[in-house]
Amino acid sequence: MADKNRYRIALFIPYLEGDDYNELLWQSINKKCISLDIDLYIFPSRNLNDNSSHKFVFNEIFSFFNKNLFDGVIISASAISTYIGQQEFEKHANNLLNIPIVNISYNNIKTTSVGVDNTLAMNMIMDHLVNVHSFKKFSYLSGPASNPESINRLESIKIYCKNNNLELLNNNIFWGDFTVNNLEETLYPLYHKGKIEVDVLVCANDSMAAGAIDLLKNKGFKIPEDIAVTGFDDSNAAIFQNPKITTIRQPLEELANKSVELIYAKLTGNTQINHILIEPILKIRNSCGCSKVEDSESKVFKLFMKTKTHITRRNDFEKLLSSEDLLQLTSNLRQFFSKNSIHSYFLLLKNMYTQSNDIQLLLGCRENKYIACGENYCSFAEGDFIPENLLPKKNRITMVTLPLVSFNKFYGFLLIEEAIEDKTFYEDTLVNLTSTLTNVLSLKELRETHKLLVESEKLAFLGNLVSGLAHEINTPIGVTLTAATFLSDIIRDLEGHYKNDILTKTIVEHFFENSKRSLSLINDNIDSTIKLINRFKSMSANSDYELNSVFDIVLLISSTSQKEIATYNKRVELNLDLPPIVIVNSYSGIISHIIRSLVSNSMIHGFKNMEQGSITISLKNVEDNIEIIYSDNGLSCTDNQILKIFNPFFTTQRAFGHTGLGLTIIYNLIKNKLMGNIYAYLKDEKLHFKITIPQNIA
16 A cells, blocks of 8 residues: 555556547546545556557566555456457456456456446447337447457347347358458458348447448448448547447446446455446437437547647657757656656666566656666566655655557656646657657667677778767657657548538648648658668768679679688588679679678678588579579578568677678668669578679669
């Protein structure tokens, strides 16, 4: 317990912003916790068993969650466990937490729950469709078969149809995943005949309903004349679709209040109530055939104002994005949080350069008092997310935990006090801090690599790489990301205005003004980045090679490979499958460099710990191109390694002083100087390189 008078609970929820369901849910839970003087720690995760790399890495939050810090947990169960079944969810919850739990949405499992009455909800929709519109033939677009709510809603419709002699055939039940993914394939049996043989498509949520409407309209069908469509959740997707979607509203504020009241009851000894069902609300619009049109102006205005805050806050993040190292980042973060009146925060990073899962406290502030961390930081072992003695205690607090994840890379967490009414602040902070960390840590790796480059005579011409990148790479990439995100938001908002016939001159003028600013920022910063990349390319491609000339490439490959082999103290057999003579107009110095580098790669890596081996080089004309196949019988590489083989600084022998730039330079020479292609592949468990270059480069 946080102190003798105050409980501390954790909330696991998939998204903080951009998702109507979760955004309103966590804000309502927070209000209730404030009224009951309960500390709330919010942990945005992603769907369990969602194996897409970004979401999978996002769930590192579960690995570091310390149940000993909390008295109880609330889980937004239906969203987090979309891809797992009921038993798997129960197992996960019990194994992970083993403390009082209240789940929101699942009302038929062992854990204590608060949820909407799905059976009543589907009966309400069906009563309306049957009694008002006299529909008799039904189809259903379900969520995943593993999701209990999805199954519950389907079973409710099946029972209703059976009891009322209505038609719901198995071939009219379609299985989706609560998103618009693969809907064209999923719903193909519904529309492929050119006519639809059912009256209505009942969907398990609004997102799929909106996607189904767009799909069917694109196929030439009219909604609701040819087929009616209904949804579930009453999200923005229902309001902004054309036609607006008849749906079920879940009373989220009531769900939130009951979940907090129930966990509070469990913590204070009242264990009698385990399940609470809340009555849903039927929202009738015109996707079912009704003429009712709901005014969406307030929601449009809310989205417009939210978008506006993104651009006004952009300047606040520019200084953060300009950070060139961790020291400067922490300094800029302190100023940023101070400006926004954030009094408690903790930046915890994973060690990027070891296999350890330790989390290190890089920057900490508790109730306006900074925590000294020192150069080596304070290391917290896995499973001990943050020590009890560092957490705020004096005043009631809400803390938001932001997992710092970029693509498939996990950097750590930011714990930040919830003290700003504008809820877009936290997602904006997450995006910009993650972008900054990506730049800063990449630069740190480049600086470490620079030490190795200086020691390597063959790659000394890259000695100025890091200083040039460090000065320029941070700001343009970060600002471009922020501007592109904002531009995407305002385009989506404008589309919503257009679909709902609420475009005004003021809205369009604001759109043009903000679009021009965003595009100007994007263009300027992309231009800066392109100049930087071109500089890097020119160094990698070694622009000092002589101009192209006419020469016999067969003689060049033969003599170059033999001379390079002779420089190593190894017995290597050279097998050349070359035609007598092939005249090309190209860069002889570059081709010579490529052959020497490939032979050197074989000698150093392929024939490591081997005294003898063989190299095979073949060449043939393919139309107007030259195709070269290079291979050896030395050590090969794994499928995973071959995907990274041309990446800068990728090497399996860094400990032996190798920098991993040789194949990168070859790649750039072939692509940028010879205007050709190279790719690596495994054949007979041996590494092969296939090079294709034009015979005449003039």
